[in-house]
Amino acid sequence: MEPLLKVENLRIELKTRAGVAPVIDNLNFELGRNESISFVGESGCGKSMTALALMGLLPEGIGRIASGKIIFDGEDLTQASESRLRDLRGNEISMIFQEPMTSLNPVYTVGEQIAEVLREHQNLSKPAAHKAAIELLDAVRIPNPQSRVDDYPFQMSGGQRQRVMIAIALACKPKILIADEPTTALDVTVQAQIFDLLRDLREQTGTSIIMITHDMGAVAEMAERMIVMYAGRKAEEGPVQQIIEHARHPYTKGLISCVPHIMADPAFEREELTEITGIVPGLGSFGQDKCLFSERCSMVTDQCLGARPPEVDFPNGQSAACWRAEEV
Amino acid sequence: MSELLEIENLSVRFPLRKSGGAFGAKTYLTAVDSVNFTVKKGETLAIVGESGSGKTTAALAIARLAAGETTGEVRLEGKDILPLSQDDLKAMRRKVQVIFQDPYSSLNPRQRAEDIVREPLDSLTDKTSAEKDVIVDELFAAVGLRPEQKRLFPHQFSGGQRQRIGIARALSTRPEVIICDEPVSALDVAVQAQILNLLRRLQADFGLTYLFISHDLGVVQHMCDSVAVMYMGKIVEHADRISLFANPSHPYTAALLSAVPSVDARRREETKRILIPGDPPDPLNMPPGCRFASRCPVAEARCSQIEPELKPVADGQSVACLLREKG
Numbered sequence: 001m002e003p004l005l006k007v008e009n010l011r012i013e014l015k016t017r018a019g020v021a022p023v024i025d026n027l028n029f030e031l032g033r034n035e036s037i038s039f040v041g042e043s044g045c046g047k048s049m050t051a052l053a054l055m056g057l058l059p060e061g062i063g064r065i066a067s068g069k070i071i072f073d074g075e076d077l078t079q080a081s082e083s084r085l086r087d088l089r090g091n092e093i094s095m096i097f098q099e100p101m102t103s104l105n106p107v108y109t110v111g112e113q114i115a116e117v118l119r120e121h122q123n124l125s126k127p128a129a130h131k132a133a134i135e136l137l138d139a140v141r142i143p144n145p146q147s148r149v150d151d152y153p154f155q156m157s158g159g160q161r162q163r164v165m166i167a168i169a170l171a172c173k174p175k176i177l178i179a180d181e182p183t184t185a186l187d188v189t190v191q192a193q194i195f196d197l198l199r200d201l202r203e204q205t206g207t208s209i210i211m212i213t214h215d216m217g218a219v220a221e222m223a224e225r226m227i228v229m230y231a232g233r234k235a236e237e238g239p240v241q242q243i244i245e246h247a248r249h250p251y252t253k254g255l256i257s258c259v260p261h262i263m264a265d266p267a268f269e270r271e272e273l274t275e276i277t278g279i280v281p282g283l284g285s286f287g288q289d290k291c292l293f294s295e296r297c298s299m300v301t302d303q304c305l306g307a308r309p310p311e312v313d314f315p316n317g318q319s320a321a322c323w324r325a326e327e328v
Numbered sequence: 329m330s331e332l333l334e335i336e337n338l339s340v341r342f343p344l345r346k347s348g349g350a351f352g353a354k355t356y357l358t359a360v361d362s363v364n365f366t367v368k369k370g371e372t373l374a375i376v377g378e379s380g381s382g383k384t385t386a387a388l389a390i391a392r393l394a395a396g397e398t399t400g401e402v403r404l405e406g407k408d409i410l411p412l413s414q415d416d417l418k419a420m421r422r423k424v425q426v427i428f429q430d431p432y433s434s435l436n437p438r439q440r441a442e443d444i445v446r447e448p449l450d451s452l453t454d455k456t457s458a459e460k461d462v463i464v465d466e467l468f469a470a471v472g473l474r475p476e477q478k479r480l481f482p483h484q485f486s487g488g489q490r491q492r493i494g495i496a497r498a499l500s501t502r503p504e505v506i507i508c509d510e511p512v513s514a515l516d517v518a519v520q521a522q523i524l525n526l527l528r529r530l531q532a533d534f535g536l537t538y539l540f541i542s543h544d545l546g547v548v549q550h551m552c553d554s555v556a557v558m559y560m561g562k563i564v565e566h567a568d569r570i571s572l573f574a575n576p577s578h579p580y581t582a583a584l585l586s587a588v589p590s591v592d593a594r595r596r597e598e599t600k601r602i603l604i605p606g607d608p609p610d611p612l613n614m615p616p617g618c619r620f621a622s623r624c625p626v627a628e629a630r631c632s633q634i635e636p637e638l639k640p641v642a643d644g645q646s647v648a649c650l651l652r653e654k655g
Contacts, residue, residue: 217589260550
């Protein structure tokens with residue numbers, strides 16, 4: 001069966017003062033129906049750009065899709081008109097943003113903001129949309145939705161606002177839900193509630209989820225497959241648990257081991273954390289014909305500096321763009 | 329061994345004016361409510377809790393930096409620092425320094441890196457400028473910055489490097505205690521490891537005592553020797569690291585730990601998520617009894633009437649919960 005979403009050789013260029021830089025450099029991936037995948041990496045690796053490209057929301061005049069295809073349900077979105085994209089956004093593909101504090105409009109009640117999506121995309125009447133908004137608030141487990149529907153965003157806590165964002169995103173039962181760091185601004189107990197909610201909603205509606213995050217723990221809880229991005233390129237892809245147990249790219253390995261994970265039985269001795277030295281390169285050095293991770297990598301050889309590593313496929317479904325993937 | 333820092337009945341409250349015009353009664357928001365704990369020299373105490381639990385306010389009060397009305401006692405090397413006047417405060421500030429959460433807003437953008445690091449020496453000590461230069465050079469090396477970076481401005485550094493400048497500044501007066509207020513939560517994961525390793529190395533080299541505020545329990549488990557868990561201004565559990573993580577005694581601690589997403593498949597299967605529905609109570613209108621009772625999965629009727637006190641339940645572990653009290 002055709003996957004729901006297929007991204008082929010996607011290249012996104014961003015205009016900077018120093019020239020044009022490829023923020024996404026030849027990206028390929030697929031998303032199946034009712035599947036949950038996760039993009040992982042540090043800031044500045046192109047995770048959010050990928051999401052914006054899928055939504056047709058690249059910053060105007062600065063970012064553009066230089067080549068490649070985004071095939072959603074058989075239709076190439078890179079060729080779609082602005083009005084067609086408007087139809088799809090919030091309807092077939094919707095997005096939850098990172099900051100629940102700033103992504104709601106402070107001068108409209110949450111009910112009006114949920115109803116707006118329904119009236120725009122499903123031509124519901126005002127009373128019908130209002131009624132649906134109450135049902136959606138109930139679905140995202142906001143207590144007493146009848147009265148909360150007339151609240152303004154400032155009257156709600158951070159977790160409740162993120163629930164409202166989810167209600168807006170899910171109002172039209174989208175086929176794909178993109179969640180860009182949906183819980184980074186929230187406390188852990190609230191994060192756990194949001195994850196439970198997303199999992200339940202996915203079961204009920206069959207929505208596919210693309211989650212963008214830097215937290216490997218969150219990936220392990222939420223996704224079946226992960227794609228690790230580094231400097232605009234795919235470093236590694238594969239089933240989540242398999243990668244956590246045996247990563248095939250030094251960057252993935254570093255990302256997993258540099259975080260102090262909470263242990264079931266804490267040991268008395270604590271080892272130093274493995275460091276990934278340095279930082280993600282600036283946009284200016286993206287797109288070179290070499291491994292962009294080489295300057296931070298402990299396994300670097302001359303070959304890494306000479307040419308961009310191809311993706312190596314492993315029989316278990318993992319793939320890694322590293323010259324020495326077999327040895328990792 | 330004697331305790332370096334002893335906190336007794338520390339409370340911080342912020343005055344608010346209630347609606348009702350000039351005749352409206354003054355009300356108070358109590359952010360920290362009769363907190364007691366001690367820290368030994370060379371150890372790290374973590375204060376964990378969710379936003380609004382009072383963890384940052386408590387720590388800032390210990391540095392005499394909280395804006396509200398502070399009562400109780402904060403004894404540093406046996407001497408209460410809360411009644412100190414301006415001049416004596418200087419000596420105390422030499423001993424207590426802070427590393428802030430946001431490396432972007434906590435450095436003056438118009439000062440060069442070396443001046444930022446030197447500033448505490450200028451205002452708190454009377455060292456000669458030659459002595460200060462030597463100290464600044466040493467600190468740059470200690471936190472892993474290159475000497476030629478001394479003349480740069482904050483915007484020319486990455487987030488991790490800026491946090492190194494903040495750490496060097498905190499170290500400049502050779503303090504006894506450093507309050508680390510979420511020192512890595514604004515940084516990228518890979519950079520977090522660099523800073524955490526640096527903090528532990530410096531602790532060993534300089535014999536520092538850390539008061540470590542964090543909401544990231546993975547980081548806390550890695551960094552601290554003991555942990556105090558705060559909920560709505562109260563410490564609900566205080567224990568050494570191993571006891572707290574292996575055997576959390578307060579229902580809130582257990583819920584908090586169970587909420588942390590884990591890469592460890594075994595831990596994921598073993599831990600059953602404890603749900604705590606709803607939101608914390610209104611801090612202006614605190615309910616009687618246990619503050620966690622309204623969300624607690626095991627609460628009994630008496631929990632919403634009697635306020636529990638922090639009492640020892642095992643060696644090195646104290647809990648404020650009626651259900652855990654013996655007898």
